[in-house]
Amino acid sequence: MAPPRLYAGERLRALRRAAGLNQRAMAARLGLSVSYLSQLEGDERPLTAAVIAALARHHPQELAAIADEAPARRVAALAAALADPALAPLPPEAAVRLAEERPDIADRLIALHAAKRDAEERLAVAEETLVAGGDARLPWEAVRDWFHAAGNYIDPLDRAGEALATTLATGGGGLGEAALVAALHGRGIAVVTDDDGDAPLARDRPGLLVLAGALPPESRRFQIAHRLATLAFADQVAAIVAESGLASVEARHLLELGLANYAAAALLMPYERYRGEARRVRHDIDRLSRVFGISFEQACHRLSTLQRPGAAGVPFYFCRVDMAGNITKRHSATRLQFARFGGACPLWHVHEAVAIPDRILVQQAETPDGVRYISMAKGLVKPSGRFTRAPRRFAVVLGCEASHAADFVYADAVDRGGAAMPIGISCRLCPRADCDQRAFPPADRAIAVEPETRRIVPYRVV
Structure with a gap:
């Protein structure tokens, strides 16, 4: 029938x-x-x-x-x-x-x-662990893996943050610093500023939250929201950590910190409102930053967490790369997965973005599996607050599969029917045999050295 x-x-x-x-x-x-x-x-x-x-x-x-x-x-x-x-x-x-x-x-x-994808991921982890020379499950990596397994979406904290934002929001749905400070004050916590240039970003003291004087406004709001989330959602965080299966004390403490950061983002960028506004402006990061009073990095990172069942946002990948090419934050809701060790592909535009702060670069790239991605990268500088302390320089990248280009304003800057930059995950894992930018041979392929032939790369992948 x-x-x-x-x-x-x-x-x-x-x-x-x-x-x-x-x-x-x-x-x-x-x-x-x-x-x-x-x-x-x-x-x-x-x-x-x-x-x-x-x-x-x-x-x-x-x-x-x-x-x-x-x-x-x-x-x-x-x-x-x-x-x-x-x-x-x-x-x-x-x-x-x-x-x-x-x-x-x-x-x-x-x-x-699903089994094929799982086998590919396990193979990549095994190869990279061998390259790294031992056990890669250090506390920091264990927590990263935990968030990856959770899909970077923590439903109890996300909904709790959204509910608290609704309760605290003042006229027009805004959640300014004054409302956050008042909420902390109601819990017996005062907010003070330390103008010492060597002060940490924030310090918790009995009855006090001490913030560094050099923090920009959006970072101040986040630190206040972090302390409020730590207090308001202590039971939820404790329950999640207890069920996490993480073995070391250090890993559990790092997870507590990560969950508090997640809850703070859920409070400042409530799920439904943020997802709706992101769709409306086609994920224009500058516009989202202005509407929600958040930093460029915070706006990008939050987009990578919008994976609520039944109300998912566009699946994005997000990462942060420092001046040395190290990936210091990463998450992907797409088929693209980041290398756990070593640098990223040298053909990826994020490396150029690090050297050119405050300029947005857009790239259309294609991975070895034939999937095309549109990504936006921007170099950022975080001031240190004093001349004798170097500022932090890094770049953030946000991207999606090309099939979602209509929802990504940055895709308008590329010819989607034209050529794409052939990139890989990392040289150790990339199977491409004809890349002039290769730093290392792939871990699972043999090489041939031909002394009579001079190439840019001194060997041929076979």
Whole structure:
């Protein structure tokens, strides 16, 4: 028996408006004509397999709310699996029919793809651990891995931060420093400033929060929010740490700090409001920073955490790179995963951004698996507060798969139909045989040295 026709005009229109798109933009995203989309929204036509497949690619969470939950999630997961370049392409309509008519086979394909991705990640970890010369599970790395396994989204803290923000917000929904200071004062904590140039960013003292005088306004607000979150969500944080499975005391303390940072971000950038505004401005970081009174880095980092089930944001990757090329923060909700050790690909524009502060660079890149990404990088300088202490210099990067370019304002700066920069994860893990920028041979490939032939790289990957 053929499945019943699905008319979902009102919900499709609500989805489009929630994404901040007009009919022309939504039609372009789904590969439809404007008139056809109008007929779908007017319930003059049912959702076809091709439309469902397009929704699965671009709005998998929302599709589950439109269609029956389980079948829609199967379609979305199957579409993601079949997008892997290692698999032969399957027309979208055929994928939807497979999910509907043979759900058992679809589920096995989804499980096989998940196992393939897991094996690839385990292989990368094993190779990098060998390169590093031993056990990489130091406390800092253990906590990073914990956040990665959690998808960088901590639901209890995110919802608690959002609720507290609603309670504290003053006229117009704002949450200024005065409101945060008043909330701390209500808990018996006063906020004072230390103008000593060598003072730490913040110090907790009995009844006091001591802030460095050199902190810019957005950093002051974050430190105040951090102390407030530490007090307000102590029970939630303790429960999460107790269930984390982290072995060392140092790792558990680092996780407590990371969870308090997460909760502070959830308080200053409440989930639904931040996600909605980000969609409205197409993830323009400068505009988000101005609206929420946050730093450029804070705005980028928060976007990488918007993965609430049923209300997920655009899947982004985010990282911070210092002057030496070390990745000091990282998270990816995309297929791109960062190297755990060593430097990043030298062809990645983040290295140029570090040397050119306060200028935004945009790059279209392609990884060895054939996936294209659009990324934005900006070099930042954090003043030290005194001449005798060097400022901190680093760059932040925010990127998404090219399929989400319509939601990423920085994609307007590149020719999406043109050439892409071929990048890898790191030289040790990159299989490309023809890269002139290679610093090391790949860990799993042999090399050939040919003395009679002079190349830029003195060996050939075989």
